[in-house]
Amino acid sequence: MFEALSEKLDSILKKLKGRGLLKEEDVAGALKEIRMALLEADVNFKVVKDFTENIRQRAVGKDILESLTPGQQVVKIVYDELCSLMGGGQSRIQLSANPPTVIMLIGLQGSGKTTTAAKLAKGFKKDGRRPLLVAADTQRPAAIEQLKTLGNQLDIPVYATQEKDDPVKVCEGALQKARLEGRDIVILDTAGRLHIDDALMAELERVKEKTSPKEVLLVADAMTGQDAVNISQSFNQRIGIDGVILTKMDGDARGGAALSMAAVTGKPIKFIGVGEKLDLLEPFYPDRMASRILGMGDILSLVEKAQENINAEQAMTLQKKINEESFGFDDLKEQIKHLRKMGPLEGILSMIPGMNRLKGLDIDEREFVKVEAIIDSMTRHERKNYAIINGSRRRRIAQGSGTTVTDVNRLIKQYVGMKKMLKQFKQGKGLKLPKLFPFR
Amino acid sequence: MGFFDRLKDGLSKTRKSLVGRVEDLFTGRRIDAEGLQELEEVLIMADVGPKAASSITNNLKEKAKRGEIQDALDVKTAIKDKMSMLLGNSSILNFPEEKPFVIMALGVNGVGKTTTIGKLARRFSNNGLKVIIAAADTFRAAAIEQLEIWAKRADAQIVKHQAGSDPAAVAYDAIASAKARSADVVIIDTAGRLHTKTNLMEEIKKVKKVVEKAMPGAPHEVLLVVDATTGQNALRQAQMFNEAVGITGIALTKLDGTAKGGIVVAIKDTLGLPVKLIGIGEGIDDLRDFDSREFVEALFEG
Numbered sequence: 001m002f003e004a005l006s007e008k009l010d011s012i013l014k015k016l017k018g019r020g021l022l023k024e025e026d027v028a029g030a031l032k033e034i035r036m037a038l039l040e041a042d043v044n045f046k047v048v049k050d051f052t053e054n055i056r057q058r059a060v061g062k063d064i065l066e067s068l069t070p071g072q073q074v075v076k077i078v079y080d081e082l083c084s085l086m087g088g089g090q091s092r093i094q095l096s097a098n099p100p101t102v103i104m105l106i107g108l109q110g111s112g113k114t115t116t117a118a119k120l121a122k123g124f125k126k127d128g129r130r131p132l133l134v135a136a137d138t139q140r141p142a143a144i145e146q147l148k149t150l151g152n153q154l155d156i157p158v159y160a161t162q163e164k165d166d167p168v169k170v171c172e173g174a175l176q177k178a179r180l181e182g183r184d185i186v187i188l189d190t191a192g193r194l195h196i197d198d199a200l201m202a203e204l205e206r207v208k209e210k211t212s213p214k215e216v217l218l219v220a221d222a223m224t225g226q227d228a229v230n231i232s233q234s235f236n237q238r239i240g241i242d243g244v245i246l247t248k249m250d251g252d253a254r255g256g257a258a259l260s261m262a263a264v265t266g267k268p269i270k271f272i273g274v275g276e277k278l279d280l281l282e283p284f285y286p287d288r289m290a291s292r293i294l295g296m297g298d299i300l301s302l303v304e305k306a307q308e309n310i311n312a313e314q315a316m317t318l319q320k321k322i323n324e325e326s327f328g329f330d331d332l333k334e335q336i337k338h339l340r341k342m343g344p345l346e347g348i349l350s351m352i353p354g355m356n357r358l359k360g361l362d363i364d365e366r367e368f369v370k371v372e373a374i375i376d377s378m379t380r381h382e383r384k385n386y387a388i389i390n391g392s393r394r395r396r397i398a399q400g401s402g403t404t405v406t407d408v409n410r411l412i413k414q415y416v417g418m419k420k421m422l423k424q425f426k427q428g429k430g431l432k433l434p435k436l437f438p439f440r
Numbered sequence: 441m442g443f444f445d446r447l448k449d450g451l452s453k454t455r456k457s458l459v460g461r462v463e464d465l466f467t468g469r470r471i472d473a474e475g476l477q478e479l480e481e482v483l484i485m486a487d488v489g490p491k492a493a494s495s496i497t498n499n500l501k502e503k504a505k506r507g508e509i510q511d512a513l514d515v516k517t518a519i520k521d522k523m524s525m526l527l528g529n530s531s532i533l534n535f536p537e538e539k540p541f542v543i544m545a546l547g548v549n550g551v552g553k554t555t556t557i558g559k560l561a562r563r564f565s566n567n568g569l570k571v572i573i574a575a576a577d578t579f580r581a582a583a584i585e586q587l588e589i590w591a592k593r594a595d596a597q598i599v600k601h602q603a604g605s606d607p608a609a610v611a612y613d614a615i616a617s618a619k620a621r622s623a624d625v626v627i628i629d630t631a632g633r634l635h636t637k638t639n640l641m642e643e644i645k646k647v648k649k650v651v652e653k654a655m656p657g658a659p660h661e662v663l664l665v666v667d668a669t670t671g672q673n674a675l676r677q678a679q680m681f682n683e684a685v686g687i688t689g690i691a692l693t694k695l696d697g698t699a700k701g702g703i704v705v706a707i708k709d710t711l712g713l714p715v716k717l718i719g720i721g722e723g724i725d726d727l728r729d730f731d732s733r734e735f736v737e738a739l740f741e742g
Contacts, residue, residue: 039490042671045481109694109722110550110667114581141589146582153581194697221550225487225671227699248549251634253673276549276579 022070027059030074041293043256044229047263055081075294082290086259090283091243091268096214099184100132102175104211105245106204106235107219109192112247112273114143116219117189118150119273119281124185125156132183134174135160136167136207137191147189154278157183167191168206175211188213195234204239215242217270220257222249228257229264236265246284247273258289327422329383332415333375336368373401374411386412476501479519486702486739487671492709496522520736523705527732530689530714532661540572540618542626542651542658544611545691546644547665548677549632552693554583556665556719557629558590559727569624571596574614576607576647577631587629593724597623607631607643608650615654628659635680648685663716665691668701678707687711692730693719700739 031052038048059077095101103120105113114137121131133151135158137143144160151158159174171188178186190207193200208216218232218241235241244261249272258269269284321327375383377400382389389397389412398405476497483493500518503509509518535541543560545553554577561571573591575598577583584600591598599614611628618626630647633640651659664687666674681687692701692715704715715730 036490039484040672042487042673045484108669108697110552112550140586142582142586145585146580149581194694196698221667221669223548223667223670223673225669225674225699225703226485227487227669227697228671230698231669248634250636251548251673252636252676253671257671 022059022062022073024060026070027056027074030059030071031056034074034078037294038256038259041254041256041295042223042225042228042260043293044226044260044263047229047260050263051081051085051259079287079290079294082259082293083286086262086286086289087268088286090285091270092283093270094214094242095185100175100178100186101184101215102186102188102211102213103215103217104188104190104208104213105217105219106190106239106241107192108194108221108231109140111192111219111221113137113192113219114146114150114189115276115278116245116247116271116273116281117147117187118154118156119278120271121151121156121185121187122154122278123281125154129185130183131156131185131187132174132178132181133158134171134186134188136170136174136188138163138165138167138170139191143189143191150278157181167203168210171207171211186211195231195238201234201238208239216240217242218244218261218267220244220246220261222246222255222257222272223251223253224257226260228260232261232267233264236267241265241267243268243270245269245271245273245281250274250280254293254295255289256293259293325419325423326384327419329375329378329386329415332418333372336371370401370403370407371411374398374403374408377401386415475515479515482740483702486700488702489672489675489706492706516740520733520740523739524732524736526705527708527730527735528714529730529732530716531729532663532689532716534660536657536660538657540615540623540626540655540658541660542615542618542628542655543661543663544628544630544648544651544659544685545663545665546630546681546685547632548634549580551632551665551667551670552719553577553632553665554586554590554629555722556663556691556693556717556727557587557627558594559719559724560717561591561594561596561625561627562724563727564625565595570621571625571627572614572618572621572623573598574611574626574628575600576610576614576628578603578605578607578610579631583629583631596627597621608647611647612650612654615651615658619655635677635684641680641684644681645684661688661716662686663689663691664713665693666701666704666707668692668694669697669699670701670703672703672706674703675706675710678711678713682711682713687713689714689716691715691717691719695738696720696726702739 034055035048035052038051039045043051055078058081059074062073062077093103105117107113117133121133124131133147133156135144135147137147138161144163148158148160159170159177161170161173167190174186174188177183188207188211190204191200193204195201216239218235220228220231224231232241232244244258244265244267246255246258246269249255261267262269269289271281272284274280274282321331374397377397378389382393382397394405394408398408401408479500480493480497483496484490488496496519499522500509500515503518509515532543545557547553557573561573564571571594573587573594573596575584575587577587578601581603584603588598588600599610599617601610601613607630614626614628617623628647628651630644631640633644635641648659648662662685664678664681666677670677678687678690690704690707690713692704695701695718707713708715715735718728718730718735720726720728
């Protein structure tokens with residue numbers, strides 16, 4: 001949908017060339033697109049309104065930097081503003097000077113409180129702390145069972161009583177137990193409730209009053225729509241929250257709810273949940289979220305991953321080979337190896353702008369195994385000179401690698417295509433690659 | 441208390457203020473750009489989506505230009521008509537000739553699949569039908585226990601395997617035992633899965649294939665459970681699940697909150713998938729047939 005917002009804005013702002021000032025009417029056109037982008041990403045309507053007004057004031061009359069197109073300039077302003085609205089940097093969980101530190105998780109039904117409670121506990125345990133999980137959801141059928149099962153898996157104790165018990169009493173009892181047994185972290189898993197349910201909200205007030213939590217965290221689904229504003233505002237006004245944990249971020253929701261919630265509560269997002277496994281809780285990075293909301297992909301994570309896996313020297317060698325046009329099958333294999341080191345390809349592609357929207361994108365990792373086998377079955381000479389690979393050589397390679405001649409043909413064809421592309425690249429013939437770095 | 445009253449009952453301040461605005465929007469004045477813009481706002485705030493919202497308002501603009509609508513009342517009627525016609529009414533109770541009636545429920549995590557199934561089972565057994573629930577969410581901790589409690593409440597039988605076992609096998613067994621015990625309805629609960637997880641989508645395809653094998657013509661209903669709180673991503677969910685297993689309808693849950701679930705308009709418009717059921721509370725009787733008129737009223741009125 002939003003391949004790259006900056007490209008779209010470029011077409012609107014194309015009249016502006018070179019250095020100049022961003023004019024009111026140029027900005028107005030760009031803001032319309034930005035508004036759409038934000039609304040598509042589920043940022044709340046009112047938040048969008050304030051936000052775009054803010055951007056308008058900041059953008060009009062601003063110098064266009066030499067290195068940027070006007071579109072990129074506007075996107076950069078939007079991006080910076082998004083980052084600062086979402087808290088700028090990282091925000092961690094505060095610990096009490098006087099243990100135990102009580103952490104209270106609250107939120108709507110199905111937002112992921114129980115899973116998050118277990119993930120948090122696991123993280124604390126890894127840090128050498130002694131967490132206690134508390135089954136304060138005495139409402140939902142089998143919620144206590146669920147937390148107990150998770151506690152078992154993690155070998156972390158769970159304080160639980162009977163279904164239908166008063167959650168306030170459960171939490172008080174848990175706190176007592178934590179003190180007795182020297183538990184330094186107490187995580188309260190409360191029942192999901194609607195923010196407009198007066199009786200249940202009053203119950204949360206009482207739990208908070210009796211346990212004085214150091215952190216009250218709102219657990220919210222990253223897929224939440226316009227209602228994110230009502231939800232976070234209600235929980236914050238009534239209970240008072242210290243931060244938000246955004247769950248189900250491993251889906252493809254753009255996550256505009258994060259911006260809405262940060263904007264109306266002024267509270268930071270502390271963690272994001274990125275999978276059902278219990279170690280999949282990550283710190284929140286406002287800059288990455290800003291890219292995601294704008295549909296620019298999670299470039300920073302991708303760059304980070306690439307840097308982890310490819311060192312500068314290797315990159316130089318590759319560049320040299322491209323320049324000399326001596327990029328052989330061995331080099332292809334090497335590249336695939338690096339790519340695969342970065343994690344499941346599906347995950348990597350989802351971070352590239354535009355790719356996450358590709359329909360029916362289906363990558364079979366096994367294909368890579370095949371490719372590697374085929375290359376391994378080539379002689380050293382063949383790997384450098386694809387042209388000599390004739391019919392009988394192809395048959396031999398197919399047999400040696402346990403593939404078919406069709407597979408071998410396909411690989412050679414792809415390789416030739418790739419070589420052609422690299423040649424164009426070298427000659428600087430406008431190669432249409434996804435723009436990875438919108439601000440460069 | 442009817443659905444409509446119930447919805448009205450739980451309205452937040454926000455919705456009230458919205459309603460006030462819609463009410464005042466056009467009364468006693470001619471349609472103008474400002475009014476239409478406000479209308480667009482209302483639609484966007486209901487999660488209808490910016491594209492659908494602007495296409496609806498543009499349509500009205502055209503009509504106003506041609507003089508087909510003149511004032512406030514016309515606009516309100518026009519838009520309500522248009523939306524309820526688009527949404528249509530569709531019933532889940534299309535019983536096949538041969539028993540059992542097999543229903544599969546699926547969706548992303550935390551949308552309320554198990555709860556919806558519990559309520560649906562209750563409704564069938566209230567009508568004197570024999571219901572078997574298949575505990576095919578073998579992944580999430582205590583999902584089977586949760587379903588057992590609902591089955592008891594709903595007076596339904598449950599077919600379950602151990603946690604971690606093959607969900608397709610559970611579904612198969614449930615259908616086999618429904619045939620053996622001549623049950624009327626089989627409802628298959630599946631694990632929540634994000635539509636972006638290739639392996640989990642493959643798993644659900646397999647479950648459906650096995651169901652087809654266990655009983656030709658089944659599943660008769662494949663319901664995608666959608667949380668009304670969800671924004672634009674619900675459309676993606678519907679697209680991906682529909683491509684994978686073919687959806688027959690939507691069950692829209694959690695309409696008792698302040699979210700309005702307007703995304704179903706986009707889902708119907710783009711994919712033609714109708715809403716069949718709505719969930720309006722945690723009680724076992726809080727499941728209703730979808731009524732497009734009422735839904736559209738609730739979207740606009742207080």
